[in-house]
Amino acid sequence: MRAELLDTEAALAAVRPEWEALWRRADARPGGTTPFQSPAWLLPWWEAFGTGQPRIAVLRGPSGLLGLLPLYRLEEGGTRKLLPMGVGITDYLDALLDPEAPEGAAAALLRAALSRPGDDTPCDLPDLPPGAALRAAPAPEGWREEGWTGEPCPVLELPGTVEALRGPVPANTLRKLRMARHRADRAGSWSAATAGEEEVLPLWDAMVAMHQSRWTRRGEEGGVLADPRVLGFHRAALPRLQEAGALRLYALRIGGAVAAVFHALAAGPDRLLFYLSGFDEARAFESPGTILLGHAIEEAIAEGRREIHFLRGGEAYKYAWGGVDRVNAGRRLLPP
Structure with a gap:
């Protein structure tokens, strides 16, 4: 050696x-x-x-x-x-x-x-x-x-089936997910999918716009995507992560229009890491973030993954989905 x-x-x-x-x-x-x-x-x-x-x-x-x-x-x-x-x-x-x-x-x-x-x-x-x-x-x-x-970096341990989510995920969160899906159906139907190669950069740009808009309205100009160097890093990394098979960019559309985008990373066959997100606040009634997170978790189970990593920070929604701290x-x- x-x-x-x-x-x-x-x-x-x-x-x-x-x-x-x-x-x-x-x-x-x-x-x-x-x-x-x-x-x-x-x-x-x-x-x-x-x-x-x-x-x-x-x-x-x-x-x-x-x-x-x-x-x-x-x-x-x-x-x-x-x-x-x-x-x-x-x-x-x-x-x-x-x-x-x-x-x-x-x-x-x-x-x-x-x-x-x-x-x-x-x-x-x-x-x-x-x-x-x-x-x-x-x-x-x-x-x-x-x-x-x-x-803390909350982690949700996934069951083997979607039906068994009622164990680790609180019932109230699953009830909110069903309600949000019903509202999105009434608003013109919804669909969620993982971005293909040609969709990555357009959906990334949509996520950046939604993320920056939301955090600017909350008094934090641009949120974590305010720095041009951060944006430059991500635009350079996205195609390389896609080529490596690690990128998962999930998009939710309601009535055909993009309502939320999640930037996630696949870590081997067992784990999915949620890194960044953006959603259209004009669609807050339909809770697009909840719908897309529910979709991504269900897809992870279908792929045989065992853990969802919500990464750094103790935001309330991570625990609402059953996240347990790893520090x-x-x-x-x-x-x-």
């Missing part, structure tokens, strides 16, 4: 094919992986937000790439630290490990990333979900550690 450090953008681009292959293999590990660890997500992130210098630790064995930890060195406003690529707009962060990676692989990646001669830069590792390899990996010898509790954690590693 041999650790290397990649610290140029050319090296970052060159490792992409191996990285993608590793990401696909890594889903066979206990707990699987997520699109947040894929090059389809993190390379567009670097293009949009990358500052400073990349510092990607890789671990190689006789059969090829065994592990990858993509960090970067930030120097900004007097701040000097190592951070994971994706930080800020990524809900789950972690190293990527092959199913055959030996015990101690995550610790070896940390040592490679942090133990550069003459560099004593501290490292922050936020948004580590339960089961993350970096959550348990020991710090390099002599390094000190601080930790913190991150945000991220953070680590700060300080040099000797």
Whole structure:
């Protein structure tokens, strides 16, 4: 097992094919992986937000790439630290490990990333979900550690059939879903579907407009999509996620017009991650968000998925659908 450090953008681009292959293999590990660890997500992130210098630790064995930890060195406003690529707009962060990676692989990646001669830069590792390899990996010898509790990330455990949703999902929520569907039928019928390749960008633009309009009216200009860099990141990432088979863009139409769009990500065969949404507030009476969320959950069950991840934040609707908290954690590693 041999650790290397990649610290140029050319090296970052060159490792992409191996990285993608590793990401696909890594889903066979206990707990699987997520699109947040894929090059389809993190390379567009670097293009949009990358500052400073990349510092990607890789671990190689006789059969090829065994592990990858993509960090970067930030120097900004007097701040000097190592951070994971994706930080800020990524809900789950972690190293990527092959199913055959030996015990101690995550610790070896940390040592490679942090133990550069003459560099004593501290490292922050936020948004580590339960089961993350970096959550348990020991710090390099002599390094000190601080930790913190991150945000809750509610998860709905799915039953095997739609009929069995009455177990994990509160009856009141299912009653609201039936009522919303009846109202949408009376308003001119409704349909929900996953976007095909040619629909992705038009539906994304519709979702952005609805999201920004809603949050601007609530006094938060543009919501989380106010920053042009965030919009640029997503427009670059969407086709790459689609090509990787990870993108799920759900659209609801009422009377033929788009009323809601959900941006979700498929994490292996078992999990669906709800990332962003937008809905037409003029259709609030029909509750388009409720209808589309119900559709996406039912489709996930039909696909054999076992979990819906509502991601960071304790918004009330997540618990109304039966979400149960799983809490991220953070680590700060300080040099000797």
